[in-house]
Amino acid sequence: xxxxxxxxxxxxxxxxxxxxxxxxxxxxxxxxxxxxxxxxxxxxxxxxxxxxxxxxxxxxxxxxxxxxxxxxxxxxxxxxxxxxxxxxxxxxxxxxxxxxxxxxxxxxxxxxxxxxxxxxxxxxxxxxxxxxxxxxxxxxxxxxxxxxxxxxxxxxxxxxxxxxxxxxxxxxxxxxxxxxx
Amino acid sequence: xxxxxxxxxxxxxxxxxxxxxxxxxxxxxxxxxxxxxxxxxxxxxxxxxxxxxxxxxxxxxxxxxxxxxxxxxxxxxxxxxxxxxxxxxxxxxxxxxxxxxxxxxxxxxxxxxxxxxxxxxxxxxxxxxxxxxxxxxxxxxxxxxxxxxxxxxxxxxxxxxxxxxxxxxxxxxxxxxxxxxxxxxxxxxxxxxxxxxxxxxxxxxxxxxxxxxxxxxxxxxxxxxxxxxxxxxxxxxxxxxxxxxxxxxxxxxxxxxxxxxxxxxxxxxxxxxxxxxxxxxxxxxxxxxxxxxxxxxxxxxxxxxxxxxxxxxxxxxxxxxxxxxxxxxxxxxxxxxxxxxxxxxxxxxxxxxxxxxxxxxxxxxxxxxxxxxxxxxxxxxxxxxxxxxxxxxxxxxxxxxxxxxxxxxxxxxxxxxxxxxxxxxxxxxxxxxxxxxxxxxxxxxxxx
Numbered sequence: 001x002x003x004x005x006x007x008x009x010x011x012x013x014x015x016x017x018x019x020x021x022x023x024x025x026x027x028x029x030x031x032x033x034x035x036x037x038x039x040x041x042x043x044x045x046x047x048x049x050x051x052x053x054x055x056x057x058x059x060x061x062x063x064x065x066x067x068x069x070x071x072x073x074x075x076x077x078x079x080x081x082x083x084x085x086x087x088x089x090x091x092x093x094x095x096x097x098x099x100x101x102x103x104x105x106x107x108x109x110x111x112x113x114x115x116x117x118x119x120x121x122x123x124x125x126x127x128x129x130x131x132x133x134x135x136x137x138x139x140x141x142x143x144x145x146x147x148x149x150x151x152x153x154x155x156x157x158x159x160x161x162x163x164x165x166x167x168x169x170x171x172x173x174x175x176x177x178x179x180x181x
Numbered sequence: 182x183x184x185x186x187x188x189x190x191x192x193x194x195x196x197x198x199x200x201x202x203x204x205x206x207x208x209x210x211x212x213x214x215x216x217x218x219x220x221x222x223x224x225x226x227x228x229x230x231x232x233x234x235x236x237x238x239x240x241x242x243x244x245x246x247x248x249x250x251x252x253x254x255x256x257x258x259x260x261x262x263x264x265x266x267x268x269x270x271x272x273x274x275x276x277x278x279x280x281x282x283x284x285x286x287x288x289x290x291x292x293x294x295x296x297x298x299x300x301x302x303x304x305x306x307x308x309x310x311x312x313x314x315x316x317x318x319x320x321x322x323x324x325x326x327x328x329x330x331x332x333x334x335x336x337x338x339x340x341x342x343x344x345x346x347x348x349x350x351x352x353x354x355x356x357x358x359x360x361x362x363x364x365x366x367x368x369x370x371x372x373x374x375x376x377x378x379x380x381x382x383x384x385x386x387x388x389x390x391x392x393x394x395x396x397x398x399x400x401x402x403x404x405x406x407x408x409x410x411x412x413x414x415x416x417x418x419x420x421x422x423x424x425x426x427x428x429x430x431x432x433x434x435x436x437x438x439x440x441x442x443x444x445x446x447x448x449x450x451x452x453x454x455x456x457x458x459x460x461x462x463x464x465x466x467x468x469x470x471x472x473x474x475x476x477x478x479x480x481x482x483x484x485x486x487x488x489x490x491x492x493x494x495x496x497x498x499x500x501x502x503x504x505x506x507x508x509x510x511x512x513x514x515x516x517x518x519x520x521x522x523x524x525x526x527x528x529x530x531x532x533x534x535x536x537x538x539x540x541x542x543x544x545x546x547x548x549x550x551x552x553x554x555x556x557x558x559x560x561x562x563x564x565x566x567x568x569x570x571x572x573x574x575x576x577x578x579x580x581x582x583x584x585x586x587x588x589x590x591x592x593x594x595x596x597x598x599x600x601x602x603x604x605x606x607x608x609x610x611x612x613x614x615x616x617x618x619x620x621x622x623x624x625x626x627x628x629x
Contacts, residue, residue, distance in 0.1 A: 026391045027339050030322070030330030037331070038323050043410065044402050044463050047470045073280055086281025086604070099359065099481045099594040101606040109479075109487070112470045119472040122410035123308070126280040129408050173479065173489035180492050181399075181416045 045118035049163030052117065055134035056158035059151070062143025065136050069125050078147055091147050093168075107148040111173060113165040116141045138162075197561070201542035203535035203569050205517075206561040208545040271301060272369055274603040282307050284351075284605060285438070286373025289501040289520065295547065295555040296346070297376035299431050304438040305351045305374060305605065308408035311458055315442040318406065320426065324463035327393030334428070334442050340383040343425060346554040347448040348522045349455055350375035350494045352478045353605030358586075358614065359596045363626045366602045367505040371614065371626065374605070375494075377522070377555035380446050381429035385420045385462070398464035402471075403445045406460035413454045414468035415447060416492070423448050426459060449524030449553040450492055451609075453478055480608045483594035488609070496523035496583050497611040498531055498558070498575035509622035512566035517544075521556045523577035530576040531558040537570035537615065537629040538585070544573070552578075569618040570629055586612045586628065 045051040066078070075082050078090030093107035103109075106116070121137045123129050132140070142157035150165055151157070157165075175181065198207045262269065269292070271285035285304040287297055297303075304310075315334045323329035354374035357364055364371065394417070401420055404412040415424070427435065427446040435441040440457030447455050453473055468474065468490070479487045498521035503509060517535070521528045527550050532541040544558035558573065575583045584592075589612035600606055617627035 026341075026387055027336075028391060029336035029339055030332045030388070030391055033321055033323055033329040033331045038321055038329060041321060041461055042323070042463065044404070044412065044465070044469055046465065046467065084279050086275070086279065096481060096485045098597050099483060099607065100596055100600070101477075101481065101608070103481065104476055109476060111475055111489075115470050115472055115475045118412075118469065122412065123408070123472070126308070126408075129308075129410065172485070173487050174482070176488040176491040177493055180418065181490065 043118070043122050045114050045121075047112040047114050047163070049114060049159055052114070052159035052162060053134045054159065055138050056156050057135050057137070057139025057142050058156050059139075059143045059146035059153050061135075062139035062141070062146075065132075065140055066143055069132075070140070073126060078144060090144050093148065105148075106144065107150060107168060109169050109172070110167055111170045113141075113145065113150070113162055113167055116144060117162060197563075201534065201536070202540035203567075204563040204565055205533060205535050205540075205542045206514075206563055208543075208559065208561055269301070271303070272373065278309060282605065283309070284374060284603070286369050287376045288369045289372060289499075290368045290504045290507055292501070293518065293557070295377055295520070295557045296431065297378055297555075299378070299433065299436045299439070302376040302378060302430070302436065302439055303349070303351065303354075303374045305353070305452065306407075306438055307411055310437040310441075311407045312437070313406060313442060313458060318442050318458075318460065320443065320460060320462070322388055322392050322462045322464075324401070324465055325395035325398035326389070326464050327395065328391070330388070330392050332388070337383050337426060337428065337443065340387055342381050342428075343384050344379060344381040345423075345425075345448065346377065346379045346551050347446065348375060348377040348494075348553065348555050349446075349452050350497075350522075350524075351452040351605065352491065352494075352608040354452075355497075355499075355610040355614075356605055356607040357600050357602045358610050358612065359594070359607045360599050361595050361597065362599050363628050364599070364602055366626060368499060368501055368614075370602050372499050374452070375520075375522070377520075378431050380425065380427040381432075382425045382427035382443070382446065385424040385426060385445070386422075388426070388462075389420060394464065397466050400465050400468050402461075402463045402465055402469050403454070403456040403459060404461040404463075405440075405456050405458040407458045411453075411456060411473065412469060412471045413456055413473055414465075414471060414490075415445075415450075415454055416490075417464065419447055419450065449494060451478060451494060454492070478608055480593070491609050494522075494524035495609070495611045496525070496528075496575050496577045496581045497521070498528075498573040498583055499614045500533075500571050500573050500616055503571065503618065503624050504616055505624050505626055507624060509564055509618060509624070511622070512564050515562050515564055517560040517562045517571060517573075519558055519573050521546075521558055521573070521575035522554060523575065523579075523581060524553060525581055526578040527552045528556040528558075528575055529578045531556075532574045532576075533558070533560040534572045534574075535562055535569045538572055538613075541574070564618070567620055570627060571616045571618065571624075572613050572629075574613050584612050586615070588612070 073085045080089030092105040096103045138157045145151045200207050275283040283306045287303045320332045351374035425446040445456040445459045479489050481487045500519040502518045521531045531544040533544045534541045544560040547557040615627050617625050
C-alpha cells in the first residue's frame with residue numbers, strides 16, 4: 001500500500017506539472033510531502049497488515065523484554081493487578097457473560113491481532129512510547145499472543161505471520177450506524 | 182423572549198397555572214413574571230410563590246461594605262474567577278497522573294447557560310497534556326490523496342476559518358448509570374464528561390481540496406502528537422461534512438489538555454475521535470482498528486456481541502438544577518434547569534416531569550438552539566415540600582427520542598454490580614436520569 005500510494009502521488013504530480021495545474025481554490029500553503037519524509041511518522045497499521053515494518057520476534061524474546069519493560073505495570077505474566085496503575089490484564093479468555101467493559105480481554109474481544117503491534121509500538125511503554133525497536137514490538141506481540149494461546153511458543157511473528165493470526169472474536173461486532181460510514 | 186411571550190405576560194393576570202403534576206408551572210406565565218408581578222399580583226402574592234420574599238429584611242442593615250470604601254485589586258492580564266468561586270472546578274479522578282487515563286469533569290450543577298468556559302471544559306487524557314511548541318508542530322495529510330501535504334500552524338491560520346458551537350462528550354460519559362442500583366453521585370460525577378464550546382478553525386474539507394482525494398479512500402486515520410500517539414479511524418464522509426481542524430476554543434487558542442495547538446473536531450461524534458494534538462491525517466480504504474475503536478469504545482451488548490464504530494453521541498438531556506448536592510432550603514418557587522444535546526442535530530423539544538414520569542410538561546429552550554450544541558432548558562416549579570422525582574427527556578430534529586431508562590436497559594442491558602463512579606468503563610449511555618427530592622429538600626440519584 002505504501003508503494004502504491006507513492007506511485008499514485010508521483011503520477012499525479014507529474015500530470016499536474018505537465019498541465020501547469022494549480023489548486024486555485026485555497027491558499028495552497030501546505031508543503032509537498034514525499035514518501036521519505038512521511039515514513040518517520042507513518043506508524044499506521046491496518047488489519048490486513050499494511051504498514052507493518054520489517055523485523056520479527058518470538059514469544060521467548062518477548063518474555064525477556066516484558067519482564068524488563070512491561071511487568072512493572074502489567075504484572076508478571078500480564079495478569080495485571082498492579083496497584084496504582086489503570087491497566088487491564090493482558091490474559092484471560094472467559095466467555096463474555098456481562099456487559100461490563102472489564103470483561104474485555106485480548107483473546108475474548110479484540111477483533112484483529114494487528115491492533116496489538118500498532119498499540120504497543122505507538123503507546124508503550126507508557127512512560128517511554130516509541131522507544132521499542134520493531135523487533136522488540138514483534139517479540140512482545142508474539143509473547144502476548146502466546147500467553148493467550150493464540151500462537152504456539154515457537155512461532156515467529158513478523159509482517160507476514162501477524163495478520164494471519166485470526167482472533168476468536170473477529171465476528172463478534174455490529175456496526176452501530178452503517179449509514180454514517 | 183419572543184413577542185408572544187411578552188403578550189402573554191402582559192395579559193396574564195390569573196395565578197400561574199400548573200402544567201403537569203407535582204408543581205410544574207406554565208413557563209410562559211413565568212417568562213413575563215416581572216410584568217405580572219408589577220401589575221395584578223401584589224407583593225403578598227409574590228411572597229406566597231417564593232415562600233420567602235414577603236419576610237422583611239432583617240439579617241443586616243444596608244451599609245457601605247469594606248470593598249466599597251477603597252479601590253479594588255489591580256487588574257490581571259488573564260483574569261481568574263472570584264476567590265469565592267473556588268469550588269467551581271473540575272473533579273479529577275487521577276490527580277497524581279498515575280499511568281492510565283485522567284478524567285476532569287465539568288461541574289454542571291454550579292454553572293448555567295450553554296457554553297463551558299475553557300478551564301472547566303471536560304478532559305479525558307490518555308497520556309497527559311504534552312507541552313507542544315506551536316512553531317514546531319506539523320500537520321501532515323497523506324495516504325490516499327493525490328498530493329500529500331504538511332502544514333504549519335502559521336499556514337493553517339491563513340486559511341478561511343469557520344466558527345461553530347458544538348458539544349464534546351466522552352463516549353464513557355454517564356457510563357456509571359449502567360449500574361443496577363442508583364448511585365451516590367452528583368451530576369458532575371455522572372454527566373461531567375460532556376462540555377460545549379465555540380470552536381474556530383479550518384474545515385478539513387478545505388485541506389482535502391488541496392491534497393485531492395483518491396477515489397479509493399473511504400476512511401481517514403487521525404493521529405495525535407501526544408505520548409500515546411492516539412489514533413482513531415473516521416469515515417471520510419465526516420471529513421467532507423463538518424469536520425474541522427480546531428485552533429480556537431471560545432475565542433482563545435485551545436487549552437493544552439484540549440489539544441493545543443490543534444485538534445480534530447467532529448461535531449456530534451464520540452469525544453475520543455476528536456483527536457487532540459492532531460499531527461497526521463492518513464486517508465485509507467478501511468479503518469485501522471486502533472486500540473480505541475477495536476477494544477475500548479466498543480460497548481458490549483446483552484447478547485455478547487459488541488457495537489463497533491458507535492460514532493454518534495445520541496440525543497440526551499439531564500437536569501443540572503436541582504441536582505444532588507443542591508439541597509432545597511424551603512418550599513417555594515424554583516427553576517428546574519438542565520442541558521440537552523444531540524449528535525444528530527438541533528434539540529426540538531425537552532419535556533420535564535416532577536412526578537417520576539407520570540406527567541410531563543414542555544420546557545422552554547434558551548435561544549439560540551444550535552445543531553449538535555448544548556441547549557439550556559428551563560421549567561418553573563413550585564415545590565410544596567413533598568417528595569418529587571425530577572426527570573428530563575429530549576427530542577432532536579431528526580426525530581430521535583431520548584430513551585427512558587427501562588427502554589434503554591431493554592436494549593443495552595445493565596451491569597450486574599454497582600460500578601465505580603470515577604472510572605470510565607461502559608459507554609454510550611443516553612437514557613433519562615432521575616433526581617429524587619426528599620421532603621428534607623435533599624436531592625439524590627434514584628431509579629423509578
